[in-house]
Amino acid sequence: MPHHVDAGLATTLKRVAATLKSADLPFALGGSFAVYAHGGHSSDHDVDFLIREQDKEAALTALAGVGFKTEQPPEDWLVKVYEEDRMVDLIYRPVETPVTDETLRDCEMISVEAINMPVISATQLMVHKLLSYSQHYCDFATGFPVARSLREQIDWNRVRRETTGSPYAEAFLILLDRLDVVPLPGDQAMGVGG
Structure with a gap:
């Protein structure tokens, strides 16, 4: 991970990943942190996880259970969770295409901030x-x-x-x-x- 990644955001990312893992919900890291995980550069600094739509409620419940604030925005392709002012997007329909088991298989296990997680x-x-x-x-x-x-x-x-x-x-x-x-x-x- 590059030095300029916000430490708080990295911690929040780890907490979300650990929570989804322990709830046995399939997910993958996407967005700019996935770019970093592959050793690349990105101009955004957002935390995005891909999940399946059928796991949306379970994911929100699990994250609310460890103290995240949850939000169902009007957009019908993602939900959001917050830790203090740090936002994480849980995206189930990126670019108009639902996340499927196949999407989540197209991943690599990469150690991100010392936690092994699937990265698209x-x-x-x-x-x-x-x-x-x-x-x-x-x-x-x-x-x-x-x-x-x-x-x-x-x-x-x-x-x-x-x-x-x-x-x-x-x-x-x-x-x-x-x-x-x-x-x-x-x-x-x-x-x-x-």
Whole structure:
């Protein structure tokens, strides 16, 4: 973990992970802390866990039981828990796609702040990042550090396959090619992710 990660946030992350683990609820770390766990860089500092929708109530109950404040916001794709002013998102439908057992299998066990936990794969992180871009939110600056720092761990063919429908993802992948970060297929240097 990089030095500039807030120590309080890291502690909160550990408490949420430990609580979900002891409640036997399947989960995976996502978002910027997952990027850090893979050794990458991210411009956000949010704590996101992926859970299945059917585990939402059980997760909130378990976390409320150890003193977290819980919130069901109007958005129908996540719930939130708070420890003091530190917020953690429990996301069950990132980028309009429900979290399934398969989503949670696409993980690596990584020691994050000395707790072993499932972390979503670098490839899945990149897919989620690209599918989050829309006409309302299209800040490519959040994707570049992730793409650059994790590019060796990312299956770029799969990223292209799973983001086919998105013109924003396509534009981002063209930029990565032009900036010599990741070549598009058909270019000579196709060693990446193969």
